[in-house]
Amino acid sequence: MERMAILGAGGFIGNRAVEMLHLGGRFEVIPVVRTAQSLALASRFELDSRVADGRDKAALAEAFRGCDSVLHAIAGDLQTIVGSVEPVYNAARAAGVRRIIYLSSASVHGQDPAPHTTEATALSKHQPIAYNNAKVQAEERLLSLRRQGDVEVVILRPGIVHGPRSFWVGGFADALLAGQAYLVDGGMGICNGIYVDNLVHAITLAVASETADGQAYLLGDRETYSWRDLLAPIGEALGYPLEQLPPPTAEQAPGLVSLLRNNRILKGFARRLPRPIKAAMRAGMREMRIGKTGEAGRGSAPAAPIATLEMSLLHRCGWKLPYTRATDELGYEPIVSLAEAQRRTLTWLEFAGYPVKL
Amino acid sequence: MTLGTDVAVVGCGAVSTLYYAPALMRLRRGGVVGRITAFDPDAGRAHTFAELVDGKPVGSFDELLELGAGLVIVASPPMLHMAQSIAAMEAGMDVLCEKPLAIGAAQAQAMIDAATRTGTRLSAGYVRRQFPATKAIGDIVRSGLLGEITGVTCFEGGPFAWPVAGPTYFSRSSSGGGVLQDIGTHCLDLLHWWFGAPDRFDYLDDAFGGVEANCLVRLDYPSFRATVRLSRDWAQPNVYRIVGSGGWLAWQVNDPFNYEFQVLGNVPAKVSMMVSDKDDFQQAFVRQIEGALPGGTGGASVTSVPASVSLIERCYADRISMHLPWLAPVEAARAESLAGSR
Structure with a gap:
């Protein structure tokens, strides 16, 4: 049985990979997290969990001991994205790991990629979204290490990974309940989404493939759908039809509030807070914004949500990224349809305690 | 001296x-x-x-x-x-x-x-018993101010962030369980303090060979059901809500001094307990230690098995699996088999 270390097992994708692969019965899963507290979900199962910082080569090597493969699913700030690549690779080499599956992102091609973009399209490290550049750098560094080392590398580029516990789902539900949800241009742009189970399925194929070493693969759902298509069931289930969402205002030059709002790490932390505290934080953010722009006289009227650059690009995307290479070389075909993915996602929202009307 | x-x-x-x-x-x-x-x-x-x-x-x-x-x-x-x-x-x-x-x-x-x-x-x-708010809530419930209690909900928890020393914290052999044994201890202790023993209960969790991150406890009392949903997984409202025929009361978890209530026919009231400036969350631990010291008030003395200890033990013994509806059928089947093996 393949023994796989899942680095970043406490995150959304890592957690579902632990759950799905362990329960699937074909993998022996070793969850690896930066701090022990991140093992709360993985510990629902009796697993040989380990603690290692993504930049600590010695600790990682110990954590990877006895593993055939490593799934690199660390989510983190820009420094972690780039800075974890070399320690992970070298630790895998020291531990005798055969292959690393690296979770990159379709955003290496930008949030609104040009028509006909594929894996063969050249990548830029000078994109307006810093996250994209960090992921490009990480991919480059990993492939460079592969050329010097003997641990195989497969890079996966999923798009918007959605499903239970996804930021794109839970975060949107929270925003709806807080009156801060929005869709740019009605959310009619293409969502290059992939249901998390489809991604985990692709990971299993990437582990087994004999030809994938050194390659990068775009991954997505079978259906072509818009952001509105993806999110409308959530709005309906929570009693907030998306057509009633207020149009967002365009993002201003980034000030402190904007930087805070757009920081992925802060968003991640904020998502973990109890809803009353999140609501208070949002109110504080609004106050800071009002104070900065001198709009204090508007009374208690709710402020229009501000569309970030990232969301504006995503919601206006005009190109469905193809996963043809993954199909041809990995044998990838999505195993869960969008409709079924949405059904499962809504049931999770109810499980998590959202006021869902199914 | x-x-x-x-x-x-x-x-x-x-x-x-x-x-x-x-x-x-x-x-x-x-x-x-x-x-x-x-x-x-x-x-x-x-x-x-x-x-x-x-x-x-x-x-x-x-x-x-x-x-x-x-x-x-x-x-x-x-x-x-x-x-x-x-x-x-x-x-x-x-x-x-x-x-x-x-x-x-x-x-x-x-x-x-x-x-x-x-x-x-x-x-x-059981430090929550040292909060002025939880004492006041107990007094309100017992006074009948809310009328006959018709329902109680306790939604508590969020992504686990307690700075534990290592993975063994999550082992049943060390901690005796998961979220129920952890924050559920507090919750069930308070419910028993306020309402006494339930007539019956049922318990569901998501432990499949390990310890639960989510659980649901339903406690049936003569006139109402108390629903307890605890999570180390996803942010909960962290509010206890008591509804009666004559009003309702809401308490934000771990708020030592404040709660809200409304008696029907009156406007809702936000109550802040009158306490010293020096009183805070830490002071609850001070009171707890003071009570336990020789010559202390003995407020936390134990002379019989705490109801929460017995109830948690019975919950685990009678546990049934939570339905995780996002699992594929093969996963759900294996999860159930793992749950039975614990």
């Missing part, structure tokens, strides 16, 4: 460093507590704690007992509570044992028997 009571602390993890250390320092400044000694199997943690309280780390539990103290605070992993508490009481010292008092009624009874046998006092660290 009063030198204060010597206190020994066993287990120097997060609850000791975050809550007991500042409370002990307050009591020492007030002359209530004297020398503080500390033991932890991780010597580094014992040293860190000792530095926080200007105390003395010791190298073994036996050494701590030999040094003696008026009160031993047991804040070790739950599976060690019984053995360490009994050892301390047999050495003639009173014990304040952090929640959960014990894993199961048999352990708790053994501790109570030891206290009786040795003539020492055993107290339990």
Whole structure:
């Protein structure tokens, strides 16, 4: 049985990979997290969990001991994205790991990629979204290490990974309940989404493939759908039809509030807070914004949500990224349809305690 | 001149460093507590704690007992509570044992028997009982102000962020369970304090060979059902809500002083308890320690098996699996088989 270390097992994708692969019965899963507290979900199962910082080569090597493969699913700030690549690779080499599956992102091609973009399209490290550049750098560094080392590398580029516990789902539900949800241009742009189970399925194929070493693969759902298509069931289930969402205002030059709002790490932390505290934080953010722009006289009227650059690009995307290479070389075909993915996602929202009307 | 009571602390993890250390320092400044000694199997943690309280780390539990103290605070992993508490009481010292008092009624009874046998006092660290708000809520419920209670909901938890020392925290052999044994201990203790024992219960969780991150407890009382949903997974509202025929009351979890209530026909009221400026969350731990010290009020004394300990034991014994509707059929089937193997 393949023994796989899942680095970043406490995150959304890592957690579902632990759950799905362990329960699937074909993998022996070793969850690896930066701090022990991140093992709360993985510990629902009796697993040989380990603690290692993504930049600590010695600790990682110990954590990877006895593993055939490593799934690199660390989510983190820009420094972690780039800075974890070399320690992970070298630790895998020291531990005798055969292959690393690296979770990159379709955003290496930008949030609104040009028509006909594929894996063969050249990548830029000078994109307006810093996250994209960090992921490009990480991919480059990993492939460079592969050329010097003997641990195989497969890079996966999923798009918007959605499903239970996804930021794109839970975060949107929270925003709806807080009156801060929005869709740019009605959310009619293409969502290059992939249901998390489809991604985990692709990971299993990437582990087994004999030809994938050194390659990068775009991954997505079978259906072509818009952001509105993806999110409308959530709005309906929570009693907030998306057509009633207020149009967002365009993002201003980034000030402190904007930087805070757009920081992925802060968003991640904020998502973990109890809803009353999140609501208070949002109110504080609004106050800071009002104070900065001198709009204090508007009374208690709710402020229009501000569309970030990232969301504006995503919601206006005009190109469905193809996963043809993954199909041809990995044998990838999505195993869960969008409709079924949405059904499962809504049931999770109810499980998590959202006021869902199914 | 009063030198204060010597206190020994066993287990120097997060609850000791975050809550007991500042409370002990307050009591020492007030002359209530004297020398503080500390033991932890991780010597580094014992040293860190000792530095926080200007105390003395010791190298073994036996050494701590030999040094003696008026009160031993047991804040070790739950599976060690019984053995360490009994050892301390047999050495003639009173014990304040952090929640959960014990894993199961048999352990708790053994501790109570030891206290009786040795003539020492055993107290339990159910700190939420020290909040002015929770005391007031109990008084309101018992007064009938809300009329006949028709429903109670307790939604508590969020992504787990407690700074645990290592993965063993999540083992049943060390902690005795997951989220139910952890925050559920507090919740069930308060419900029992406010409403007494339920007529029946049912319990569901998501442990499939390990310890639960989510659970659901339904407690049926003669006139209402209390629904308890606990999570280490996703942010919950963290509100307890009590609804009666004559009004409702809402308490934000861990708020020592504030709650909201409405008596039908009146406007909703937000109540802030009148307390000293110096009263805060830490002060609840101060009160808890004070009550457990020799000559203290004894407010947290344990003379019978706490209802929450028995109920949690029965919950685990009668546990059924939560339905995780996002799992594929093959996953759900394997999850169920793993749950049966625990």
